Amino acid sequence: MIYTCGYEKCAAGHSYGPILRNGYLIHYVLEGCGIYKARGKLFRLGEGDAFLICPGELIYYEADRQNPWSYTWIGMQGIKVKGYLERTSLWDSLVVHYGRDDQMRLCHEKMFEADKLPQNRDLIMNSIMYEYLFLLARKFPGAGLSKDEKKSDYVEEALKYIEGHYCDPITIQEIADYLSINRSYLHRLFKKFTGVSVQAYLLDYRIRQACILLQNTTLSVRSIAHTVSYADPLYFSKLFHQKMGMSPSEYREQNREI
Numbered sequence: 160m161i162y163t164c165g166y167e168k169c170a171a172g173h174s175y176g177p178i179l180r181n182g183y184l185i186h187y188v189l190e191g192c193g194i195y196k197a198r199g200k201l202f203r204l205g206e207g208d209a210f211l212i213c214p215g216e217l218i219y220y221e222a223d224r225q226n227p228w229s230y231t232w233i234g235m236q237g238i239k240v241k242g243y244l245e246r247t248s249l250w251d252s253l254v255v256h257y258g259r260d261d262q263m264r265l266c267h268e269k270m271f272e273a274d275k276l277p278q279n280r281d282l283i284m285n286s287i288m289y290e291y292l293f294l295l296a297r298k299f300p301g302a303g304l305s306k307d308e309k310k311s312d313y314v315e316e317a318l319k320y321i322e323g324h325y326c327d328p329i330t331i332q333e334i335a336d337y338l339s340i341n342r343s344y345l346h347r348l349f350k351k352f353t354g355v356s357v358q359a360y361l362l363d364y365r366i367r368q369a370c371i372l373l374q375n376t377t378l379s380v381r382s383i384a385h386t387v388s389y390a391d392p393l394y395f396s397k398l399f400h401q402k403m404g405m406s407p408s409e410y411r412e413q414n415r416e417i
Contacts, residue, residue, distance in 0.1 A: 160235070160236060160237050160281070160285055160288070161233065161234065161235060161270070161281070161284040161285055161287075161288050162182055162234050162235065162236045163182070163184070163232070163233075163234035164231070164232060164233050164234060164267075164270045164271055164274050164284070165231065165232055165271065165274075166229070166230070166231045166232075166271055167229065167230060167232075168227075168229040169191075169193070169222035169227045169228055169229065169230075170222065170227060171222060171223070171224045171225070171227045172221065172222060172223075172224045172227070173221070173222045173227060174219065174220065174221035174222070175219070175220055175221075176196075176217075176218050176219035176220065177196075177217050177218070177219045178217070178218065178219075179214070179215055179216065179217060179218075180212050180213075180214055180216075180218070181214050181215075181236075182214055182234050182235060182236040183211070183212065183213060183214060183234065183235045183236070183240050183241070183244060184211070184212040184232050184233065184234045184235075185209055185210070185211055185212075185232065185233050185235075185249075186209060186210050186212070186220075186230045186231070186232045187208075187209045187230055187231050187232070187257065187263075187264070187267050188204055188205060188206055188207065188208045188209070188228050188229075188230045189206065189228075189229045189230055189231065190206050190228065190229050191205070191206070191222065191223060191226045191227050191228035191229055192204060192205040192206070192223045192226050192227075192228055193220060193221055193222040193223050193227065193228040194220065194221050194223075195210045195218070195219075195220040195253075195254070196218065196219040196220070197210075197212070197213075197216060197217070197218045197219075197253055198216065198253065200253070202253070202254050204228070204254065205228075207256055207257050207258055207259075208254060208255070208256050208257070209249070209254070209255050209256075209257055210253055210254045211244070211249050211250070211253050211254070231267040231268075231270075231271060233266075233267065233270055233288070233291065235288060238311045238314050238315060238352040238353060239311055239315060241311075242311055243292045243296070244292075244295075245301060246296045246300070246301050247292075247295045247296050247299045247300065247301045248299040248300065248301045249295060249299055249301075250301055251301070255295075255298075255299050257298075260294075260298065262294055263291070263294050263295070263298070266287055266290060266291040266294065267291075269287050270284060270287050270288075270291075273287060310348055310351075310352070311348075311352050313338055313340060313345065313348055314348055314349055314352045314353065316337075316338055317334050317338060317345065317349060317357065318360075320334050320337055320338075321334070321357075321360065321361055321364055322364070325361065325364050325365050325368060325387060325388065326386055326387060326388055327388055328388050328390075329361070329388075331345070331346070331357050331358060334357065345357065362398065362402070363402070365387040365388060365389075366387075366398065366399060366402045366403065368386075368387050369383050369384075369386075369387050369395075369399060369407065370403070370410065370414070372386060372387075373407055373410050373411040373414070374410075374411065374414045374415065380392055380395075380396065380407045380408060383395075383407065384396075395407075
């Protein structure tokens with residue numbers, strides 16, 4: 160999913176880094192020039208070039224002092240993004256040249272405009288992201304489907320299963336059985352791609368759904384507890400307080416919308 164996008168006209172010599180980022184970012188140079196350092200390499204970039212920043216990699220970039228660049232950027236996060244980018248040559252090269260590809264440039268412009276929408280901007284921005292990744296894979300094809308992407312498919316299916324069955328008293332073993340994989344293997348994959356355990360994610364998802372119900376309905380705490388699979392409302396309230404730092408009733412009072 161998209162977590163940031165923007166535009167900047169840099170001052171002469173403006174620099175960023177050395178720093179580590181927590182998501183994938185693609186910068187597209189609209190005009191001017193500058194340098195980008197990553198993976199022990201130095202790239203001199205100009206109009207029409209794009210460069211990739213990967214999470215956990217030390218990077219640095221700087222605008223030229225005579226002809227500083229302007230650029231737009233798109234930032235992406237999610238368990239599938241790495242696999243999508245590995246379908247492109249950008250993953251290994253870190254730098255590509257768009258040339259006069261108006262479609263790809265337009266994606267940056269549409270993303271920037273969509274970010275200003277007052278409602279549902281996440282939907283249109285994510286649709287633009289998928290169009291953009293498709294254009295990247297078509298114009299700069301890489302090696303194809305990666306091993307990590309195949310593994311992330313299991314995690315994505317687990318996420319979908321949780322979203323569709325969180326109101327039932329499901330177990331981790333049930334999710335593993337649904338995917339036809341070993342429970343321990345599911346645990347390792349899920350933790351690798353999401354950073355949390357399946358159990359922790361399931362609890363967090365249920366609490367988030369409970370928050371939505373508390374904020375937008377007049378259902379009793381007991382009914383909401385049952386809706387998110389907890390037969391004992393006292394146990395639900397205890398878990399809710401551990402996660403949110405307040406009781407369900409206090410949360411409703413502070414966040415009521417109806």
